[in-house]
Amino acid sequence: MNFPPRKLPATRMRRMRHDDFSRRMMRETILTADDFILPVFVHEQKGRAPVPCMPGVERLSIDELLKVAEEALTLGVPVLDLFGVPDPAVKTADGRAAWDEHGIIQRAIRALKSHFPELGVMADQALDPYTTHGQDGIPDTNGYILNDQTIEAIIKQSLSHAAAGVDILSPSDMMDGRIGAVRQALEEHGFIHTRIMSYAAKYASAFYGPFRSAVGSAANLGKGNKATYQMDPANSNEALQEVALDIAEGADMVMIKPGLPYLDVLYRVKAEFGIPTYAYQVSGEYAMLQAAIEKGWLDPDKVILESLLAFKRAGADGILTYYALDAARRLRQQY
Numbered sequence: 658m659n660f661p662p663r664k665l666p667a668t669r670m671r672r673m674r675h676d677d678f679s680r681r682m683m684r685e686t687i688l689t690a691d692d693f694i695l696p697v698f699v700h701e702q703k704g705r706a707p708v709p710c711m712p713g714v715e716r717l718s719i720d721e722l723l724k725v726a727e728e729a730l731t732l733g734v735p736v737l738d739l740f741g742v743p744d745p746a747v748k749t750a751d752g753r754a755a756w757d758e759h760g761i762i763q764r765a766i767r768a769l770k771s772h773f774p775e776l777g778v779m780a781d782q783a784l785d786p787y788t789t790h791g792q793d794g795i796p797d798t799n800g801y802i803l804n805d806q807t808i809e810a811i812i813k814q815s816l817s818h819a820a821a822g823v824d825i826l827s828p829s830d831m832m833d834g835r836i837g838a839v840r841q842a843l844e845e846h847g848f849i850h851t852r853i854m855s856y857a858a859k860y861a862s863a864f865y866g867p868f869r870s871a872v873g874s875a876a877n878l879g880k881g882n883k884a885t886y887q888m889d890p891a892n893s894n895e896a897l898q899e900v901a902l903d904i905a906e907g908a909d910m911v912m913i914k915p916g917l918p919y920l921d922v923l924y925r926v927k928a929e930f931g932i933p934t935y936a937y938q939v940s941g942e943y944a945m946l947q948a949a950i951e952k953g954w955l956d957p958d959k960v961i962l963e964s965l966l967a968f969k970r971a972g973a974d975g976i977l978t979y980y981a982l983d984a985a986r987r988l989r990q991q992y
């Protein structure tokens with residue numbers, strides 16, 4: 658073998674990696690509890706009930722929710738995001754239980770804001786937990802989800818959440834024009850401080866499967882799909898257009914969903930618009946990690962924070978994650 662004349666590298670990237678102190682000196686991304694938003698499922702039953710395909714996640718009564726809220730405050734997690742698991746008996750084709758002022762979410766918002774006014778409370782606006790067909794909106798006789806009629810329903814749901822005291826609305830239905838319509842309704846009713854985090858680029862993803870079991874809409878949806886309103890996973894230019902529209906319509910923050918498989922979209926959105934941008938590490942992503950952790954194939958002490966750090970490196974200002982409390986606890990142990 659003939660080797661060429663030896664030339665030693667002047668730049669050795671490994672020098673800075675040699676010690677913990679210099680790795681810390683050049684670290685570009687730091688995760689903190691402020692980065693997390695905890696999604697929670699609130700049910701009508703007493704106590705807690707495990708969500709089978711999301712090991713470690715439980716549906717909570719309002720009493721139990723208050724305990725989780727206290728833990729979030731202690732750990733420094735700024736926001737809880739509420740999802741309702743209504744009694745199946747209240748489901749209708751038009752999902753009207755979604756704007757019942759005594760509904761599960763409205764009661765949960767009031768309970769949280771009266772016990773912990775300093776904790777941020779966010780709630781999801783979409784009809785799927787409340788409809789007999791499991792769709793996010795109102796269908797016509799062919800099953801097509803009607804855009805403008807659905808917006809009227811989303812406005813009622815949004816106003817009832819705002820009246821209960823929610824801090825952040827997050828419309829997740831992907832109807833065209835709903836951010837502008839909700840914003841206008843909020844202004845007209847004097848809710849000038851209510852923030853909107855738009856599910857701006859939400860894909861028709863199979864990664865939502867475990868969530869649909871958790872809120873009890875999976876059986877209602879059956880073989881149905883959401884492809885006429887949620888985005889095609891093949892597209893990312895379209896995501897920029899969706900985000901531009903939602904910003905123009907009055908969104909304060911935008912969200913990309915799902916998370917890890919869509920970091921390219923997150924990166925493009927943050928680079929293009931620079932506005933507060935969030936990503937949702939959805940139920941299927943959580944289920945994948947938990948399944949591998951349970952089998953002993955992945956190390957939870959490493960993989961959970963690494964997965965969350967990746968979001969931040971890609972440009973997220975925050976992450977909706979079922980690991981929020983767990984990750985905040987791990988960060989405390991680290992420092």
Ligand code: PBG
Nearest residue numbers: 783793829864865868939940941
């Ligand atoms: C409701 C909604 C969904 C999720 C958040 N809000 C499900 C869906 O659109 O079918 C998914 C969250 C998750 O998978 O963790 N529209």
